[in-house]
Amino acid sequence: MDNILVSTKVTKRFGGLEALSKVDLEVRRGAIQSIIGPNGAGKTTFFNCVTGFYTPEEGEIIFNGHNITGMSPDRVTHRGISRTYQNIRLFKNMTAIENILVGMHPHLKSWLIGAIVRDPRTVREEAEALKEAYRLLEYVGLKGRGDMLAKNLPYGEQRRLEIARALASRPQLLLLDEPTAGMNPSETQAMVHFIQRLRDELGITILIIEHQMRVVMSISEKITVLDFGRKIAEGTAKEIQTNPTVIEAYLGRGAASGLGEATAQG
Amino acid sequence: MQNKYTDWKQALRSGLLGGVIVVVLSLIGIVAAFINTYVIHDVISLGELLILGPVMALSLTAIRKATNKQPGFLLLTAAISGLASGLVILALAGLGQVINLRAMFLNASPDLYAIYAYQQAPIPGLLLRLLVCVIVSLLTAGFTLLPARIKTALGQGLLYIVVIGLMGRLITMMLSNWGFVAILFQWMFAANSLSLIGAIVLFLLTAGLAYWRYGRPKVKRITDPKKQKVVRWGTLAGLGVILIFLPNILGLWFSEILDNVGLFILMGLGLNIVVGFAGLLDLGYVAFYAIGAYTIGVLTSPELGFFNWTFWQAFPVALLMAFISGLLLGLPILKMRGDYLAIVTLGFGEIIRILVLSDWLKPWLGGTQGIQRIQRPVIGIEGVWTRTLTSQQDLYYLILAGIIVVAFVAIRLRDSRLGRTWMALREDEDVAVAMGINHVATKLTAFAMGALFSGIGGTLFAAKIGSIYPSSFQFLVSINILSLIIVGGMGSIPGVFVGALALIGLPELLREFAEYRYLFYGAALVAMMLTKPEGLWPEARHRLELHEEATPPPEAEAEPATENA
Numbered sequence: 001m002d003n004i005l006v007s008t009k010v011t012k013r014f015g016g017l018e019a020l021s022k023v024d025l026e027v028r029r030g031a032i033q034s035i036i037g038p039n040g041a042g043k044t045t046f047f048n049c050v051t052g053f054y055t056p057e058e059g060e061i062i063f064n065g066h067n068i069t070g071m072s073p074d075r076v077t078h079r080g081i082s083r084t085y086q087n088i089r090l091f092k093n094m095t096a097i098e099n100i101l102v103g104m105h106p107h108l109k110s111w112l113i114g115a116i117v118r119d120p121r122t123v124r125e126e127a128e129a130l131k132e133a134y135r136l137l138e139y140v141g142l143k144g145r146g147d148m149l150a151k152n153l154p155y156g157e158q159r160r161l162e163i164a165r166a167l168a169s170r171p172q173l174l175l176l177d178e179p180t181a182g183m184n185p186s187e188t189q190a191m192v193h194f195i196q197r198l199r200d201e202l203g204i205t206i207l208i209i210e211h212q213m214r215v216v217m218s219i220s221e222k223i224t225v226l227d228f229g230r231k232i233a234e235g236t237a238k239e240i241q242t243n244p245t246v247i248e249a250y251l252g253r254g255a256a257s258g259l260g261e262a263t264a265q266g
Numbered sequence: 267m268q269n270k271y272t273d274w275k276q277a278l279r280s281g282l283l284g285g286v287i288v289v290v291l292s293l294i295g296i297v298a299a300f301i302n303t304y305v306i307h308d309v310i311s312l313g314e315l316l317i318l319g320p321v322m323a324l325s326l327t328a329i330r331k332a333t334n335k336q337p338g339f340l341l342l343t344a345a346i347s348g349l350a351s352g353l354v355i356l357a358l359a360g361l362g363q364v365i366n367l368r369a370m371f372l373n374a375s376p377d378l379y380a381i382y383a384y385q386q387a388p389i390p391g392l393l394l395r396l397l398v399c400v401i402v403s404l405l406t407a408g409f410t411l412l413p414a415r416i417k418t419a420l421g422q423g424l425l426y427i428v429v430i431g432l433m434g435r436l437i438t439m440m441l442s443n444w445g446f447v448a449i450l451f452q453w454m455f456a457a458n459s460l461s462l463i464g465a466i467v468l469f470l471l472t473a474g475l476a477y478w479r480y481g482r483p484k485v486k487r488i489t490d491p492k493k494q495k496v497v498r499w500g501t502l503a504g505l506g507v508i509l510i511f512l513p514n515i516l517g518l519w520f521s522e523i524l525d526n527v528g529l530f531i532l533m534g535l536g537l538n539i540v541v542g543f544a545g546l547l548d549l550g551y552v553a554f555y556a557i558g559a560y561t562i563g564v565l566t567s568p569e570l571g572f573f574n575w576t577f578w579q580a581f582p583v584a585l586l587m588a589f590i591s592g593l594l595l596g597l598p599i600l601k602m603r604g605d606y607l608a609i610v611t612l613g614f615g616e617i618i619r620i621l622v623l624s625d626w627l628k629p630w631l632g633g634t635q636g637i638q639r640i641q642r643p644v645i646g647i648e649g650v651w652t653r654t655l656t657s658q659q660d661l662y663y664l665i666l667a668g669i670i671v672v673a674f675v676a677i678r679l680r681d682s683r684l685g686r687t688w689m690a691l692r693e694d695e696d697v698a699v700a701m702g703i704n705h706v707a708t709k710l711t712a713f714a715m716g717a718l719f720s721g722i723g724g725t726l727f728a729a730k731i732g733s734i735y736p737s738s739f740q741f742l743v744s745i746n747i748l749s750l751i752i753v754g755g756m757g758s759i760p761g762v763f764v765g766a767l768a769l770i771g772l773p774e775l776l777r778e779f780a781e782y783r784y785l786f787y788g789a790a791l792v793a794m795m796l797t798k799p800e801g802l803w804p805e806a807r808h809r810l811e812l813h814e815e816a817t818p819p820p821e822a823e824a825e826p827a828t829e830n831a
Binding site for chain 2: 112129
């Protein structure tokens with residue numbers, strides 16, 4: 001099987017706390033996969049290890065056949081991994097279009113001299129970047145919002161702008177950290193469709209962190225369940241739903257009935 | 267009834283506060299100091315204005331806060347407020363007669379009481395004062411009852427009289443450069459202030475204009491892009507002409523101020539890149555100014571006798587030195603943020619200053635004696651026409667040229683990929699790095715460019731002064747530059763110009779107020795930061811949807827595009 005991302009025995013400790021312990025995870029190229037787990041399970045820590053924010057104490061992360069363990073975040077992005085954040089982290093005082101343009105950074109070249117002289121190559125590069133940025137803005141459904149400051153956009157639009165910014169670096173692997181946090185059921189549904197569309201139209205592999213299980217049930221090819229930094233289960237949505245360890249660890253004892261309800265909707 | 271009662275109390279409170287303000291202003295001495303600084307010659311002085319101003323202002327507050335808005339009631343409120351203010355003033359005068367306040371307050375002098383009493387005998391004089399307080403309060407109330415249009419006109423007229431009257435000395439000084447043109451305006455001024463006839467004419471003109479303009483659309487928005495271009499270039503050309511002739515219009519004394527303002531604009535533009543764009547708080551910025559100036563000094567001064575280069579030979583070396591020192595400062599502090607960064611840069615600034623002062627480097631840098639006889643820049647072609655730039659007016663053009671180049675570069679940088687990268691770093695460093703931005707290269711470029719601009723400022727400073735001393739490169743200079751950026755508006759290029767004019771130019775103009783100028787200046791700064799915390803000319807990133815790009819209204823697109831997936 002062609003795996004775009006393989007992590008083997010990834011361990012991350014903070015002082016005495018083991019935030020991740022020996023996590024193995026494989027992401028198939030072109031798939032939508034999910035990591036779920038209760039709060040503090042180590043989901044975001046895992047993202048931070050993949051994107052270079054943290055260096056794991058043990059284990060390694062292979063992306064596209066290259067070892068990216070401990071690589072600095074900017075270089076990881078250049079390799080083709082891009083992410084969004086659980087609590088939206090846009091460049092608040094920059095406009096929507098500028099946010100996307102910053103996202104395109106890895107594909108642009110002009111620097112000091114180009115900026116001052118504005119040689120034809122820089123001018124062309126900037127014009128093309130701007131066009132591309134507007135195209136992306138439209139793609140995520142924010143047409144006409146380009147000149148608004150990011151902080152002035154409504155919540156849902158901020159989420160989509162963050163995805164547009166992540167897409168701007170033309171990633172092969174997109175990491176979405178709770179993309180539906182704070183959304184109502186219909187917005188959530190729309191976001192799920194949108195994620196599916198990203199994969200189908202752009203061919204990007206997508207790894208989602210989710211807190212609510214029902215969000216990812218319908219679209220995930222494979223679901224990995226983390227709890228207290230350990231992988232406790234992995235499999236298709238069906239397998240996870242019926243896995244007794246998951247039901248117990250994830251939803252707590254005696255919550256199995258609640259899970260049934262949730263999956264019925266999902 | 268309860269309502270009415272609170273209004274009385276409130277009027278009384280406002281009035282007492284107004285009186286207290288007058289008393290405080292009197293006791294710190296500014297009322298007596300400015301009693302002969304006329305706004306309108308022999309009619310009203312700044313000192314008198316400092317008494318009546320607070321009284322009127324607090325009456326206005328009382329009127330604004332009053333819940334009962336009937337005209338008669340408002341007049342009564344104002345009268346109570348004015349009376350209360352007057353009584354407080356009288357109380358000071360009375361107290362001064364009974365006990366010797368001068369032991370505590372040097373300014374509680376008989377002179378002050380005489381001013382209160384309009385130079386009359388105490389009893390009738392002070393009663394007159396009380397009456398005046400009530401009358402001006404009633405006038406204030408009457409003013410608020412006028413129709414808006416007349417109110418605006420009157421307000422504008424009075425404002426112009428006060429401003430022009432106070433700047434009378436500066437204006438007459440400026441006029442002295444104008445030769446025969448000055449005669450046209452001479453009748454308006456008398457002894458450094460407006461003449462009565464001048465004030466009346468000025469009032470009629472400005473109030474009339476305000477009356478006429480009231481309710482009319484301000485300036486028609488030009489939408490035709492071709493016309494816009496014409497207007498833009500026209501404005502630029504006009505500005506250019508004004509800037510070229512400015513030293514001639516304003517005279518020598520103003521040119522000196524302009525040069526200083528210009529040097530601070532240069533440095534402000536540089537620091538704005540570091541602090542405003544990239545968000546790196548640098549408190550040792552004066553170091554690069556010193557490096558630029560000292561490089562010129564060492565390379566050109568025949569006194570030290572090392573190189574004896576010309577200014578223009580030394581100039582590129584000085585810029586290179588500043589640029590490199592920017593990079594060197596940048597290296598150790600890459601990982602630092604916010605407060606820590608500020609402390610380290612502060613240390614760097616001090617290190618440079620102390621190195622320059624040190625005995626160790628004295629043979630090269632002159633120690634406390636500094637470096638004298640720095641070569642002035644010479645322009646022109648050898649053998650055809652040359653000119654050594656020495657006067658304030660000559661240097662003005664050199665500094666202006668420097669500003670134009672630096673501002674151009676700053677604008678280009680701001681609007682480039684590099685500028686976006688800086689701003690992203692300022693907004694959220696972690697996320698910026700996750701966007702693939704190399705924070706090392708980005709920060710170093712910001713530091714180096716900032717240092718380069720400051721270095722240019724330093725070279726021109728050396729050229730202007732002709733001799734440099736370590737005392738010119740105090741920590742306070744860094745603070746001044748930082749303040750002007752904050753006052754102008756963080757990250758805003760026009761803000762740097764406005765900030766430099768306000769912070770460096772204004773105190774010079776306020777020389778009118780002698781030793782009190784920094785008091786006024788400080789008060790103005792505090793007031794400004796309270797009313798306009800974003801700066802005088804904040805960065806224009808709020809164009810919102812006005813951009814041409816936004817063809818359909820955003821609402822039409824607001825429904826999630828994901829629906830039609």
